[in-house]
Amino acid sequence: MEIEQVEIFEHLRQHPPFSLLSDECVQEVAGDVEVAYFRAGSPILSFGDEVKDLYFIRSGSVEIYRRDGELYNRLGEGEIFGQLALMTGKQARFPVHALEDTLIYFIPESRFFRLFDEQEAFADFVEVEDRTRMRQAWSNRQQANPLMTTRVERLVHRGPVLVSADVPVQEAAARLVDEGISAVMVIAGHPSGKGETNDLRHPELVGILTHSDLARRVVAEGLDLQTPVGEVMSRDVASVQKDSFLFEALMAMLQNNIHHLPVLDRMRPVGMIDLADVVGHETQNSLFVVRNIFLKESVEGLKSLWPDVEGCFVRMINEDANSHMIGSAISVIGRSFKQRLIELAMEQLGEAPVPFCLLALGSMARDEQFLNSDQDNALILSDDFDPDQHGAYFEALAHFVCDGLAEIGYRYCSGDIMATNSKWRQPLQVWRKTFAEWIVKPRSEALLNSSIFFDLDGAAGDVRMADELRSEMVEQAAQSREFLGCMAANAQSRTPPLGFFKDFVLEKSGKHERTLNLKGRGTAPLVDVIRVHALAAGSQACNSFSRLEDVRAAGFLTSGMADDLRDALEFIAIVRARRQSIAVEEGRRPNNHVDPDLLSSLDRRSLKDAFKVLSTAQNFLKFRYRP
Amino acid sequence: MKFTRRSRPSRSRRSHIAPDWPARFRVRAEACRHTALQHFYSKGTAAPETPLAETPFAALDLETTGLDPDQHGIVSLGVVPFRLERIHCRQGRYWVVRPRRDLATGSVMIHRLTHARVSDAPDLEEVLAELLASLAGRVVVVHYRGIERRFLRRAVTERWGEPLEFPVVDTMEIEARLHRGVGRSRAVRWFRKFMGGQSVSLRLAASRARYHLPDYAPHHAFTDALASAELLQAQVAHHFSPDTPISKLWC
Structure with missing residues (x-):
């Protein structure tokens, strides 16, 4: 086949969207091409220009500016612009000028629209503009479902109301009434023992005090109204970071069966949200899976929820959730399974003889889990662990959890990074040594197989052990x-x-x-x-x-x-x-x-x-x- | 740094003294007998003061079996009509013709045309009228007029026994002017210095590269015509203006 515009043809066909078309089709396009040269710095399109062609950069590069002068995009050889103007108002919204000496191939609008109508691949491509399409693909999705994308801080309408743990409970109750709220955050008491609450630079959240705490722990028990708040508050409360998504907060509430959730900016309390704040934003779906997990009484029961997990995943995709939301939701579900399995194990094996922490490793720790995931886990045991006395218990616990996970739908880890492997079921001090060895005397090969240990989070049990280990590891x-x-x-x-x-x-x-x-x-x-x-x-x-x-x-x-x-x-x-x-x-x-x-x-x-x-x-x- | 301004008559200045082309065309239109030539000349040509932006151009490239019109023949022709603002490929033309003189084996390789393709092709005479029609009313743009104008003249004389003449803008000549002598601007002096005083290649590809125009595979008449058209656009963008009269460039 011989065509005249062979140079134009050969170049067009190497670059999408033309690379997506048949050679015959690209030859027709090449025959229609018009050409112009633009010296570096000269305008190619000015605001309001009528756009009658698709612009293809044969050589050189161009800059596209917003009208306020902000650089919008920079395009180079083989890239196109002008398609949006063609498809919409036909007027250039953003001025374009040549960044370098630039040769433009123009594809006339008549040809453009024929391609657009007849070639699906071409239409798909040009409907999203240039190099921003990756970003745009994402931001569109984020806009698509505001329910899934609301950050927790958006629901924090007031500054934090804080009381010190050492103030009398009556004073705290008065505060609740004054502020017209149903819960306050409790921070560590002032060293002087005086209830200073206002100008603390680094308040440390130690618990919350809610209406129901007052009713159950103070009134029902007939306690003295001078009792310090610290003695009756809810401790070890769950919290969320202010930049968490709303659904993460909901998950935390359901998982812990609580109605109030402190919102933190790293360690600093910035406010609270309660269930009432978020009922309007109810996002259904994955939340119910989590709730149901804690209602199941057997591994079999848990297994029966797997179709719901998959269904929840599919629904989130269909609702255009982004990968972070999906990853978080599936990871929270995974953690919930682990927690419930630990609870079920303890029903059989009895309470643990020493504290422990079941670790989530890899994708679950990163909150990036999808379907088709290996179970990567490990156990940290308290340093009081005595292999002779307690070894059998934790081995049984590990098997119960790992077998249960496999039964539910999480494949055994092919690299045997599981709590059932005695190597990964160790007291905290042994873990410390293991990490120190990895870090101080690193060997690439050893690290290749253990990189997932550096994505580490507590999933069940005493998760502070995991936090401790992680912060030490990160420091080293x-x-x-x-x-x-x-x-x-x-x-x-x-x-x-x-x-x-x-x-x-x-x-x-x-x-x-x-x-x-x-x-x-x-x-x-x-x-x-x-x-x-x-x-x-x-x-x-x-x-x-x-x-x-x-x-x-x-x-x-x-x-x-x-x-x-x-x-x-x-x-x-x-x-x-x-x-x-x-x-x-x-x-x-x-x-x-x-x-x-x-x-x-x-x-x-x-x-x-x-x-x-x-x-x-x-x-x-x-x-x-x-x- | 000191530059002495000296006006010196130079070879290329002479090339600026172009004939009064519109008058020439009128004379030829009267005198010639062949209808194709009558059509060609009667279309006239741009007035000397026509700004480049309003001048209709046609880039022309011939592939020949050699450099000497007496010994060698034309194998293919490419014409790309354009204006300073836009080059229109849709209106471009490309012909392969059978040269009357022997097809030297060496140039066959260069033109990427097989013997079969060429020996099946028509004689130039059959496309000459079409060729002239596509050039009529336009200022022809070539890269090195030594080939295109001379070969075409010779071919027309040989076949129709009449002379052919027309104004051309020679992009090679423009490059030569910029780099070798006349009208040296400060930028050109700097450029020459920058080039280390070495002689600047005036070949099409090398000239294009100076304007950051892309590499095109050479020796295809259509591509080379397109390449010359783009080169003129670039030369004007860098060294002239859309308002420059055509008489400044043609010869």
Whole structure:
């Protein structure tokens, strides 16, 4: 086949959306192309210009500005602009000028609309503009369901009402009446013993005092009205961070069967929300799964809830929840199963002889769990643990929990990182030593298999042990250059499948031949990269999005890089979640693989962008954490 | 740093003394016999004072079997009509023709045209009328007029026994002017210094690269015509203005 505009054709066909079209079709487009040259700095489109063509950048680059002068986008060779103006008002909203000497190929609107009408892949692509599509894909989803996206702090309408633990309960009750509220937060008493509450810079929340506490613990018991608040308050209360999503707060309320929830900004109390605040925002679904978990009396009963878990996952996808919400919901469900299993185990085995903490590791600790998840867990035992006296109990406990989880739907961990493995069922001091060894004398190989231990959170039992271990680990990790170097090297081991459209790098072995592993080549290496930065920055967070915020705040990544990583992780994760949701709906077992042919062109293009971000981030690690 | 301003007559200044093209066209239109030529000349050409922005152009490229019109022949022709503001590929034309002289094996490789493709092609005479129609009323743009104008002239004389002449804007000549002599601006002096005083390549690809125009695969008549059109757009964007009269550039 010989065509005249061979140069134009050859270039167009390499770039989407034209790469999505047949050669014949691209040849027709090439025949219609008009060309113009723009010297660096010269205007290409001014505000209000009538747009009669699609603009394709053959060489050079352009900048698009908002009318207020803010840079909106920068585009380079092979990218297009003007499609929105064509599809909507036909007038340029944002001025465009040449950043470098630029050659533009114009595709006339008549051809554009023919392609738009006749070529679905083309229409899919141009409907979302340029490089912002990844971000836009996300923000659209966030707007789609405000119920799922409301942050807790939005419901905090007043400053915190605090009372000191050492003030008389009558004074606190008067405060409740004065403020017209049903609960107050209680903070640690003043060292002087005087009920100072107002100008404390670092109030430490020790509990809350509610109407029902007053009724049950004071009035019903006939206690002295001078009794210090600290003696009658609810202790160890659950709380949420102010930037949590509303549904996380609801989960916490249902899980703990409470109606009041303190809202914290890190450690500092900033207000309270109660169930009444959120009934209007009721988000149904996953909350009921959690509640039902605590109503079940047997492993079998728990197992019967699995279809509800999958259903809840599918519903969240259909409601356009983002990956963070889905990950949190599924992780909370997972933790609830663990907690309930521990309770059921204790009904059989009796109370634990010494305190312990069941750990969530990996995705559950990060609040990033989807379906098709391994169970990664471990047990921290109190240092009073005596293997001869207590060994049998905890072994039985571990088996009850792990077998139960497997029964419910969480596969045994193929790497045997489970509490049933005696290696991962150790007293706190042994754990401390293990982490210290990993960090002080790091060996890449050993760390490769234990990176999930650095995503660690208490799931059941005495979760303070987990917190303690984590904060010690984070402190040491941030200081060990060698350790960070090893982690960084490991984080580069799984490369993203670039070479996306034509030369897709596909899984070569096993039954997932010709598919793309979204987890192994996408989210998992992204999480690895983020973990290294987070540990270096001394972040205590486990969730990758929270870690990114900490890393950004610590100045370890530029805002742009942090944004890119966040968007890339979100995008790959949500594509993965959607594939799992489809599998569930079609009655198949969800996995992490996707056949690229089943993806929309838009998803493919955005995935490619996301993989590019990963690749860049891995390269950045290389020089940032040179051991 | 001191620069001495000297006005010196130079070779390329001479090229600025172009004929009165509209008058020439009127004369030729009267004199010629072949209808295709009558059409061509009667369409006239732009007045010398026409601003570049309003001048209709047609970029022209010929692929030939060699450099000498006496020994070599034309193999393919590409025409891309355009205006300074836009190049319109849709109106472009491309022909493969059978040269009357031997097809040297060396150039076959260059033009990526097979013997079969060329020996099945028509004689230039069959496309000449169409070619002239696509150039009529337009100022022809070439990169090195030594080829295009001379070969076409020769071909027309040979076939119709009449002369062919028309104004051209030679993008190579423009580059030569910028880099070798006349009208040296401070920027050009700087550029020459920057280039280390070495001679600047005036070939199409090298000239385009100076304006950050993309690499195009050479030796396809249509592509080269397009490439010349883009080069003129770039040259004007950098060194002239849309208001510059065409007489400044043509010869």
